[in-house]
Amino acid sequence: MAPLGTLRSSVLLATVLLLSFLLNFLVLASSLDTRTTPNSDLQTLLCLKAHLSDTAGQLASWKNDSLQFCSWAGVRCSKTRPSRVFALDLGSFELNGQIPACIANLTYLARIHFPNNQLSGPIPRELGQLNRLQYLNLSSNHVSGSIPDTLSSCSLLQIIDLGGNSLQGVIPPNLSQCLNLQELVLQHNSLNGGIPEGLGMLQNLSVLHLAGNSLTGEVPLSLGCKSSLTAVVLTNNSLTGPIPSCLANSSSLQVLDLTNNHLDGEIPYALLNSRSLKIISLAMNKFVGCHTFFIRESFFPYQALACIQQS
Numbered sequence: 001m002a003p004l005g006t007l008r009s010s011v012l013l014a015t016v017l018l019l020s021f022l023l024n025f026l027v028l029a030s031s032l033d034t035r036t037t038p039n040s041d042l043q044t045l046l047c048l049k050a051h052l053s054d055t056a057g058q059l060a061s062w063k064n065d066s067l068q069f070c071s072w073a074g075v076r077c078s079k080t081r082p083s084r085v086f087a088l089d090l091g092s093f094e095l096n097g098q099i100p101a102c103i104a105n106l107t108y109l110a111r112i113h114f115p116n117n118q119l120s121g122p123i124p125r126e127l128g129q130l131n132r133l134q135y136l137n138l139s140s141n142h143v144s145g146s147i148p149d150t151l152s153s154c155s156l157l158q159i160i161d162l163g164g165n166s167l168q169g170v171i172p173p174n175l176s177q178c179l180n181l182q183e184l185v186l187q188h189n190s191l192n193g194g195i196p197e198g199l200g201m202l203q204n205l206s207v208l209h210l211a212g213n214s215l216t217g218e219v220p221l222s223l224g225c226k227s228s229l230t231a232v233v234l235t236n237n238s239l240t241g242p243i244p245s246c247l248a249n250s251s252s253l254q255v256l257d258l259t260n261n262h263l264d265g266e267i268p269y270a271l272l273n274s275r276s277l278k279i280i281s282l283a284m285n286k287f288v289g290c291h292t293f294f295i296r297e298s299f300f301p302y303q304a305l306a307c308i309q310q311s
Helices: 004-050 101-105 125-129 149-153 173-177 197-201
Strands: 052-054 075-077 085-089 095-098 111-113 118-121 135-137 142-146 159-161 166-169 183-185 190-193 207-209 214-218 231-233 238-241 255-257 262-265 279-281 292-295 304-307
Touching: 004 052, 004 085, 004 101, 101 125, 125 149, 149 173, 173 197
Parallel strands: 085 111, 095 118, 111 135, 118 142, 135 159, 142 166, 159 183, 166 190, 183 207, 190 214, 207 231, 214 238, 231 255, 238 262, 255 279
Antiparallel strands: 052 095, 075 085, 292 304
16 A cells, blocks of 8 residues: 555646646647637628628728727727727718627627618517617618517627617517616607507616607606606607606706697696706697796707697
């Protein structure tokens, strides 16, 4: 039998060798990742280009023979090494086609800015994999289908602007899980159903623009209770019920447009005497009576009296 000291020395040596192997393996893996991730971003950008029709030649610089993708039109990269794509600014590029699912392979992407193009088809559900995404703007395109509920996984999202498209279905209730959301702009689509109650619980929400849809039900009672709302625009829907008291008593609200709905009941006194409101329109609803109130406009040197037009 081997002496106890010899056994201990053997165990110690084996442990040292194992730790050395693991350390070398981790260094090698890190080195391989450093070499391959820029190429991954390159291939993803080329995949995106392959799915888009670039009639104006805005993506001419996006070529397979160059690793300098950080200098390509509309591409912004991090300053760290290796550089990773963190923003795509392709607004007004006259692009056609559908946004491919491969865009989710840009794992460092924080900003997607594609407004004023002719993009069509659905919004990829894979966008929910972009856990660094803070800004999403696909406004003024021809995007269709439903709003992916997977966006709720993008916990850092601050801006969602999908206005001026052909989106259908409901506003995903789980968008209220995006606790950093500041602006939700979905105007001029074909959305139906109600306004999710949870949106009123978002403390950072400042802009809610849902005009020009087919929304029904009541304005959530929670709207304005916990958020720092500055603008609520719900024009041209089929909303019913009263104006919530939290919304009427909001001290941060500057713009309120509820024109052309089926809202009813008394107009809250607090709303009509708000010191923060600069623009208010309650016309074409079913409020009780005709009320005279002050409209405060920063560009008017006086206070104008107006009467609410009933539908």
